[in-house]
Amino acid sequence: MNPTSKLDESHDPALRSWIGSANDSAADFPIQNLPFGVFRHDFEERPRVGIAIGDQVLDCLAAARAGCFAALGPLVDDALQSWSLNALLALGRGDARAVRLAASRLLRRGTPEGRRAQTLRETIIVGMDHLSMLVPAEIGDYTDFYASLYHATNVGAMFRPDAPLLPNYKYVPIGYHGRASSIVANGTPVRRPRGQTRPDANAPPVYGPAKSLDYELEVGAFVCGENAIGETVPIARAEERIFGLCLLNDWSARDMQSWEYQPLGPFLAKSFATTVGPWVVTLDALEPFRTAAFARPMGDPAPLPYLNDPGDQLRGGFGITLEVWLRSETMRAAEIPAVRLSRGSFGSMYWTVTQLLTHHSSNGCNLRPGDLLGSGTVSGPEKGSRGCLLELASRGAEPVQLPSGEQRSFLADGDEVIFRGWCERDGVTRIGFGECRGEVRAASPGVE
Amino acid sequence: MNPTSKLDESHDPALRSWIGSANDSAADFPIQNLPFGVFRHDFEERPRVGIAIGDQVLDCLAAARAGCFAALGPLVDDALQSWSLNALLALGRGDARAVRLAASRLLRRGTPEGRRAQTLRETIIVGMDHLSMLVPAEIGDYTDFYASLYHATNVGAMFRPDAPLLPNYKYVPIGYHGRASSIVANGTPVRRPRGQTRPDANAPPVYGPAKSLDYELEVGAFVCGENAIGETVPIARAEERIFGLCLLNDWSARDMQSWEYQPLGPFLAKSFATTVGPWVVTLDALEPFRTAAFARPMGDPAPLPYLNDPGDQLRGGFGITLEVWLRSETMRAAEIPAVRLSRGSFGSMYWTVTQLLTHHSSNGCNLRPGDLLGSGTVSGPEKGSRGCLLELASRGAEPVQLPSGEQRSFLADGDEVIFRGWCERDGVTRIGFGECRGEVRAASPGVE
Numbered sequence: 001m002n003p004t005s006k007l008d009e010s011h012d013p014a015l016r017s018w019i020g021s022a023n024d025s026a027a028d029f030p031i032q033n034l035p036f037g038v039f040r041h042d043f044e045e046r047p048r049v050g051i052a053i054g055d056q057v058l059d060c061l062a063a064a065r066a067g068c069f070a071a072l073g074p075l076v077d078d079a080l081q082s083w084s085l086n087a088l089l090a091l092g093r094g095d096a097r098a099v100r101l102a103a104s105r106l107l108r109r110g111t112p113e114g115r116r117a118q119t120l121r122e123t124i125i126v127g128m129d130h131l132s133m134l135v136p137a138e139i140g141d142y143t144d145f146y147a148s149l150y151h152a153t154n155v156g157a158m159f160r161p162d163a164p165l166l167p168n169y170k171y172v173p174i175g176y177h178g179r180a181s182s183i184v185a186n187g188t189p190v191r192r193p194r195g196q197t198r199p200d201a202n203a204p205p206v207y208g209p210a211k212s213l214d215y216e217l218e219v220g221a222f223v224c225g226e227n228a229i230g231e232t233v234p235i236a237r238a239e240e241r242i243f244g245l246c247l248l249n250d251w252s253a254r255d256m257q258s259w260e261y262q263p264l265g266p267f268l269a270k271s272f273a274t275t276v277g278p279w280v281v282t283l284d285a286l287e288p289f290r291t292a293a294f295a296r297p298m299g300d301p302a303p304l305p306y307l308n309d310p311g312d313q314l315r316g317g318f319g320i321t322l323e324v325w326l327r328s329e330t331m332r333a334a335e336i337p338a339v340r341l342s343r344g345s346f347g348s349m350y351w352t353v354t355q356l357l358t359h360h361s362s363n364g365c366n367l368r369p370g371d372l373l374g375s376g377t378v379s380g381p382e383k384g385s386r387g388c389l390l391e392l393a394s395r396g397a398e399p400v401q402l403p404s405g406e407q408r409s410f411l412a413d414g415d416e417v418i419f420r421g422w423c424e425r426d427g428v429t430r431i432g433f434g435e436c437r438g439e440v441r442a443a444s445p446g447v448e
Numbered sequence: 449m450n451p452t453s454k455l456d457e458s459h460d461p462a463l464r465s466w467i468g469s470a471n472d473s474a475a476d477f478p479i480q481n482l483p484f485g486v487f488r489h490d491f492e493e494r495p496r497v498g499i500a501i502g503d504q505v506l507d508c509l510a511a512a513r514a515g516c517f518a519a520l521g522p523l524v525d526d527a528l529q530s531w532s533l534n535a536l537l538a539l540g541r542g543d544a545r546a547v548r549l550a551a552s553r554l555l556r557r558g559t560p561e562g563r564r565a566q567t568l569r570e571t572i573i574v575g576m577d578h579l580s581m582l583v584p585a586e587i588g589d590y591t592d593f594y595a596s597l598y599h600a601t602n603v604g605a606m607f608r609p610d611a612p613l614l615p616n617y618k619y620v621p622i623g624y625h626g627r628a629s630s631i632v633a634n635g636t637p638v639r640r641p642r643g644q645t646r647p648d649a650n651a652p653p654v655y656g657p658a659k660s661l662d663y664e665l666e667v668g669a670f671v672c673g674e675n676a677i678g679e680t681v682p683i684a685r686a687e688e689r690i691f692g693l694c695l696l697n698d699w700s701a702r703d704m705q706s707w708e709y710q711p712l713g714p715f716l717a718k719s720f721a722t723t724v725g726p727w728v729v730t731l732d733a734l735e736p737f738r739t740a741a742f743a744r745p746m747g748d749p750a751p752l753p754y755l756n757d758p759g760d761q762l763r764g765g766f767g768i769t770l771e772v773w774l775r776s777e778t779m780r781a782a783e784i785p786a787v788r789l790s791r792g793s794f795g796s797m798y799w800t801v802t803q804l805l806t807h808h809s810s811n812g813c814n815l816r817p818g819d820l821l822g823s824g825t826v827s828g829p830e831k832g833s834r835g836c837l838l839e840l841a842s843r844g845a846e847p848v849q850l851p852s853g854e855q856r857s858f859l860a861d862g863d864e865v866i867f868r869g870w871c872e873r874d875g876v877t878r879i880g881f882g883e884c885r886g887e888v889r890a891a892s893p894g895v896e
Contacts (some may be wrong), residue, residue, distance in 0.1 A: 140588075142630050146712060156711070166710050171653050172644055176712040177625035177719065181814045182677055191678040195813035196620055196752065205619050207752050207810070229630055229721065230639040256811070262614050262626040263604070264594060265713020268811040271625065303658060304644065304655050362655070363704070363716040364642035364892070366629045406631065429806050444678060445813070 006287045010104040011036070013429045018109045018118050019125065021054030028279075028422060028432025029053055034100050035279035035433070036244065038084055038130040039085045046436055047083045047134050052434065056308050058103060063124040068106055068117060072098055074281050085137040085243075085280070089224040089369035093240045096224060097284050133278035135187045136246070137222060137370035142183060142274070143360060144250060144374040145175040146219075149294075149350040151379035154391045159258060160223050170300055173307070173351040173359040178250075178374065179271035186278040186436055192413060192443040193272035195256035209443035210253035210269075212396075213411040216377040217387035218421055219326050219346050220248035221278055221353045223371040233361040235309040238354035241367065245286065245318070245353070247277030247436035248374050249420045254390055254410065268444045276372070277419065277436035285431055289423035291347045306362055307355050318353075320433075322378055322421045324387065329414030338418055339403050342392060344378055344385030346421075358360040366436035454735045458482070458552040461877045466557045466566050467573070467834050476727075476870060476880025477501055479555055480736075482548050483727035484692065484882070485611035486532055487579040495531045497670060499551050500727050500882065504573050506551060511572040516565060517556055519591035520530050520546055533585040533691075533728070537672040537800065537817035541688045544672060545732050565612040580634045581726035584694070585670060585818035590631060590722070591824040592666075592698060597742075597798040599827035601762055602839045607706060621755070621799040621807040624700075627719035627824065634884055640861060640891040641720035643704035652829040657891035658701035660719075660764055660844075661859040662826040665772050665835035665867055667794050668696035668802045670728055671819040672757030681809040683757040686802035689815065691802070693766070695725030695867045695884035696822050702838055702858065724820070725867065725884035732880055738766040739795045754810055755803050766801075768881075770869045772835065777862030778852045786866055790840060792826050792833030796870075861890045 009015075010032065016023050029035065029052040039050045046185040049060040060080040069077050077093050079087035088096055105113040117124065137336040146152055149169070156164035165387060168174065184190070191211055224243040227233050233241055250270060257269030277371060295319060302308060322345065327338035351359075356373055377387040386392045389410055393399050396409035410416070416439040422432035458461075458480065464471050472506040477483065477500040487505060489497045497508040508528040511517060517525050524543050525533035525620055536544055546848040590728050594600055597617070604612035610618065616622065631636070640661055646653040672691040698718060700702065705717030732893055744766060750756060775786035799807075804821055825835040834840045841847050844857035859865070864887040870880035 064562075141627055159711070168646075168707055169711065170654075172708050174708070174712055175715055177627050177715065179589055181815060181816050181819070182812075186678065191812055194680070195811045198616075198619075204749060205616075207751065207754050229632065232642070232892075251809070259616055260620050260622070260712075261615065261711070263607070263709070263713070264622055265709075265711070267623055267625065268813065271813040271827070272811040301652060304653065306655050344577050360716070362629075363643045363701070364639055364718040365627060365716065365719040368629050371629070395802070444680075 001310065010101050011288055013427065014102065015104070016109045017053060017107045018053045019056050019107060022052070025430065027054055028434050029105060030431060032429040033285050033431035034103050034280060035281040035285065036136065036138045037279045038134045039136060041126065042130050047087060049080055053107050055128050056409045057128060057131065058107065059124050059126050063106070066120050066123060068124065069099065069102055072102060073168060084408065085222070086370045089222065089243055089399050090135060090226070092225040093243065096282060097241055100282055102282055104294060115414060125315050131186070135183055135276055136280055137240050139180045139370055139372045140368045140400055141176040141181055142180045142372045142374070142377060143175050144178040144245045144287065145173055145351070145356050146376040147173060147349045147351040148355060148376055148379045150348065150381055150419040151377040151387060151391065154379060154386065156352065158390070158395050168275055171304065175267045175360065176237055178274065182271050183276055183372070184275045186275060188275065189441045190251055190273045190275065190438045190440060193253050193256070193268070194443055197255040198259045198260055205259060210256035211410065213440060214252045214254050214389045215253055215324065215411065215417045216250040217249050217322055218248040219320065219375040220246045220276060221373040222246070223357070226368050227361055227366055230364040232356050232364060235354060235358040236311065237306060239273065239283065241357055242283055243278040246280045247421050247433050249275040249417060249419060249438055250374055259397065264328040275436060275438045277433055279434045281431065281433055286423065287320050288428040289319045289425055291319040294348060294350055303355065307359060317347045319425065320423055322346060324382050324421065325418040325420065326395045326402070327416045328402060328404060328406055328412060330406055331402065332388050333337050334404060336403050338416070341400060342384055342386055344380040344387060346378055348380040349375060361411070411440050413440050415440045458494065459550050459736055461875065463552070464557045465501060466562055467502045467555060469504065472502070473878065475502055476882050478877050478879065479552060481729060481733050482551050482567060483729040483733065484533055484584065485727045486582045486584045488575065488582060497528055497530065497533060497536070500769060502557050502580055503576050504556065505579065505860050507572050507574050509649055511554070514568050514571060516572065517547065517550055521785050532668070534818045537585060537670065537691055538674070540673040541691065544691055544730060548732055550732055555787045580633070583631055583724055584728055585626045587631055587818055587820045588628040588816045589751070590628045590820045590822070591623050591800070592626040592824060593621055593804050594799045594824040595602050595621060595799040595841040596824055596827045598796065599825040599835060599839065602827060602834065606838070619752065623804065623808065624713045626722065630719050631722045631724055631820070634723060636723065636886065637889045638699055638721045638723065638886045639889045641701050641704070641716070642891055643701060643716050644665045645706045652786045653707060658704050659858065660700050660702035660886060662700045662837045663772065663859065663865045664681055664698040664700055665770055666696040666698050666825060667768065667823040668694045668724060669804070669821040670694070671815045671821065672817050674816050674841035675809055677814040678812040681806050683802060683806045684687060684753060684759065686805045687731065687806055690731055690801055692728040692730040693782040693882050694728045695712050695869050697723040697865060697867060697884055697886055698822055699723065700836070701742060723884060723886045725881055729879065729881055734766050734871065736876040737767045737873055739767040742796060742798055747753060751803065765795045768869050768871055768875065770794060772868065773866040773868065775849060776852060776854055776860060778854055779850065782852060784851050786864070790832055790834055790846060792828040794826055796828040797823060797826065842882060861887050861888050863888045
C-alpha cells in the first residue's frame with residue numbers, strides 16, 4: 001500500500017496561509033497541520049474549539065457563527081460551536097476530516113474562501129498570547145498502555161531483575177485503566193503527591209510527600225465514534241476510530257508505585273495528575289509521516305490474527321520525534337535556558353495505536369468519543385531516547401547533570417518539564433504538536 | 449461514640465407508609481429505607497430520579513413538579529428533576545439527607561404531607577412493574593478495591609502460592625482504576641467476552657470466548673461532593689463524601705485475567721461489563737446497621753495515621769448480609785427456582801468504605817460526584833461466604849452442584865446471577881437493596 005495514498009490537497013507543501021507566521025518553515029502549525037484544541041479567551045469563561053495556525057488560533061465558534069462552516073451541514077456546524085471536542089468526535093473521522101479540509105481552504109492564501117475569511121480576521125482569529133488551552137475533550141475513560149518494548153524491558157529489569165519482560169508482553173498490548181478526573185490542561189502546575197512508601201523494608205511504610213517524582217513521555221490518542229458494548233473494532237477499521245494524537249505527561253511517583261502496584265497495578269502513583277498537551281494533531285495531518293511500523297525482532301511471535309493487519313503493519317507507525325526538556329528553579333533564576341534530557345521517536349513503539357485500540361475493544365469494551373489512550377512511555381534503544389527519569393538516571397544510579405551544576409535522579413520542586421514533538425520528512429512540510437508543559441510544586445502542607 | 453447518634457425520625461420503626469406494600473416486614477423498601485435510583489417509564493425515553501417504597505417508586509420529577517420538594521429550595525428541587533443522580537450528589541450529603549427526610553414525610557401515613565401526597569398518588573407514584581432501572585449516575589470514574597482479606601488471601605493462594613498475601617495488603621487499601629463506560633444497568637444481559645488466554649503454557653496464546661467467566665459479589669459506594677485536585681479528604685470527613693451503597697457485580701474473565709494482569713493489573717478481564725444494582729441505599733438509611741469495623745487479627749499493624757480514625761473504627765462497618773443466587777437455563781426450563789450459592793457479610797471487610805475513600809484522595813486525586821468505588825469481592829472466613837466462583841469452586845477443583853444435576857466451576861451461557869443484600873437488627877426495621885441481576889449470553893460470533 002502506498003503510504004501517501006490518503007493525501008489530499010490539504011497536504012500540498014506549496015500551500016501558504018494568509019496568517020504569515022504559519023509560513024515559517026520551523027513553525028509547529030503550518031497550514032498543512034491544523035490541529036484541534038479547546039481554548040478560553042482571556043476575557044470570557046466559555047470554552048471554544050480552536051484550530052492552531054502559526055502563532056494564531058482559528059476560533060471555530062466565531063467562524064461557525066460567521067457562516068464559515070455552513071457548507072458542512074448543521075451537525076458539524078453545531079459541533080464546532082460546542083464547549084469541547086466531544087461533539088465533533090462523536091460525528092467521527094469523516095466529519096473531522098471535512099472540517100480540517102474546510103479550515104485549510106479558509107486559511108489558505110489565494111482562495112475565494114481565504115479571501116472572505118481574511119476580511120473576518122478580527123472576528124475569527126485570536127493570538128495564542130490571549131488565551132489559555134484547556135483539556136480538549138471531556139474524557140470519559142483514560143487508558144494507559146505500555147507499548148514500548150524498550151521501556152518495558154528497562155523498567156522491568158529494575159522492578160523484576162529475574163524477569164524483566166514478562167511472557168505476555170509480545171502477545172498482549174499491556175494496558176490499564178487510568179484516572180480521568182485528574183487529567184489536567186497543559187501548563188497546570190502539578191503538586192507533588194503524598195502517599196505511602198516503604199523506604200526501609202524492615203520498618204512499616206510511611207505516608208508523606210513522594211520522593212521519586214517522575215515524568216513519563218507519552219503520546220495520547222483521542223477516540224472518535226463509538227462501538228456498542230459487546231462489539232469489537234476489527235484492526236482494519238481501527239484507524240477510523242482515532243481522531244488524532246497529542247503529547248501526554250503521565251506523571252508518576254515511583255516510590256509510591258513500587259510499594260502499591262502489586263497485585264492490581266499502578267493506582268495512586270499515577271492518579272494525582274496527567275497533563276495533556278495543548279493540541280490534537282489529526283491522523284489526517286500525520287498521514288504524510290507514516291513509517292513502516294516497528295519491525296519485530298527476528299524470532300518474535302507474529303501478532304495474533306485479530307491484531308495482525310498487513311496494511312497496519314506497513315502504515316501503522318508515525319515518525320514523531322519526541323523530546324523532553326527540563327528547567328529547574330535554579331536555572332530560571334540564573335537565566336539558563338531549558339536543557340534537553342532526551343530525544344526519541346514514536347516510530348520505535350512495539351505496538352501501533354490501531355493495535356492498542358483494537359485490543360481494547362477485543363473483549364467488547366465500548367470506546368466512546370473523547371476517550372483517551374496513552375501509549376505508555378516512549379523509550380527507544382539508545383540511552384538518550386529514554387522517556388522517563390527512572391530509566392534515564394537508571395533508578396538514581398546515574399543522575400542526570402544539569403547545566404546549573406545540579407543533578408537529578410528524580411524531579412525537584414520547581415522543575416518545569418517540557419515535551420516537544422514534531423514530524424519532519426523530505427519533500428513534506430514539517431508539523432508539530434506544540435509544547436506540553438508542567439511545573440512541579442511542593443506537596444501541600446498536611447498532617448502526615 | 450454511640451452508633452445510633454445519627455438516627456432521626458426517619459428511622460423510627462413505628463413509622464408506616466400509605467403505600468401498603470412498604471409495611472410488609474419482609475420488604476426491601478419500607479419507609480425506613482428510601483433508596484435512590486434512576487428509572488425510565490415504559491412510555492417515555494427521559495430518565496427520572498426515583499425513590500423506592502414497597503413495590504412502588506416515588507417519581508421525583510413528578511413530585512417536584514407538584515411542589516412536594518419546594519421547601520428544600522430551588523437547587524434541590526432542580527436536582528430532583530434532572531436525568532441522573534449527579535446533580536443531587538453534587539449538592540452533597542446534607543441535601544441528600546434532607547431529601548430523604550422529606551420523602552419520609554411525604555410517604556408517611558398520618559402526616560399532613562402524607563395526606564396531601566396521597567391525593568397526588570396517580571401522578572407521583574409508579575409501580576415497579578412499569579419501569580426499567582438505569583445506571584443511577586453518570587459515573588466519571590470507577591475504582592475497584594480489594595478490601596476483603598479473605599478474598600485476597602484465597603485468590604492470592606491460587607495465583608501466587610508462594611506469596612498469597614502481599615506485604616502491602618495490611619497497609620494499603622489496594623485498588624485499581626476500573627472502566628466506567630462498560631458499567632451497565634441492572635438486568636442488562638452480559639455477553640461472554642472474547643479475549644486472549646494461554647491454556648497451554650508451551651503454546652502461543654489464543655483469542656476466543658473466555659472459558660472461566662465469573663461474577664464478583666461487591667458493594668459499590670457512590671461519591672457525593674467534590675475535592676479539588678491536590679486536596680485530600682481526611683478520614684474524619686470521608687463519611688460526608690459517601691452518598692450511599694449499592695450491589696455491584698464485577699464480572700470477571702479469570703482465564704483472561706491470569707494471562708494479562710502482570711505487571712499493570714486487570715484490564716480486559718473486567719472491562720466488558722460491570723452491573724450496578726437498581727437502588728442506592730443511603731448511608732443515612734444504613735446508620736442503624738452500623739457495626740464495629742472488622743477487628744484486625746492480633747499482631748496486624750494498626751492503619752497508618754491518615755487511615756486511622758477511632759470513630760471510624762467504631763462505626764465504620766455496615767452489617768449487610770449478602771447472598772449470591774444462580775439459575776441456569778436448564779433450571780429455568782425445568783422450573784427449578786434459583787439456588788443460593790453463598791451468604792456473607794459486608795462487615796467482614798478488612799478496610800471500611802471511609803478508609804477506601806480517604807486513601808483514594810490521599811495523593812490529591814479529585815473525587816467527583818457520581819464516582820463509584822467498588823469494595824472488591826466480599827468473601828468471609830467460611831467457605832459458604834466466598835463471593836465468587838473462583839473461590840467457591842476452588843478454581844475448578846470443587847465444582848458447585850446445582851439442583852438440576854449440573855455442575856459449575858465457572859458460569860455457563862444462560863446462567864442468571866442474582867445478588868441480594870439486606871440489613872437486619874433487633875428493634876430496627878429491616879431494609880434491603882433490591883436484586884442485582886444479570887444473565888450470561890453467548891459470545892458474539894466473530895472472527896477468531
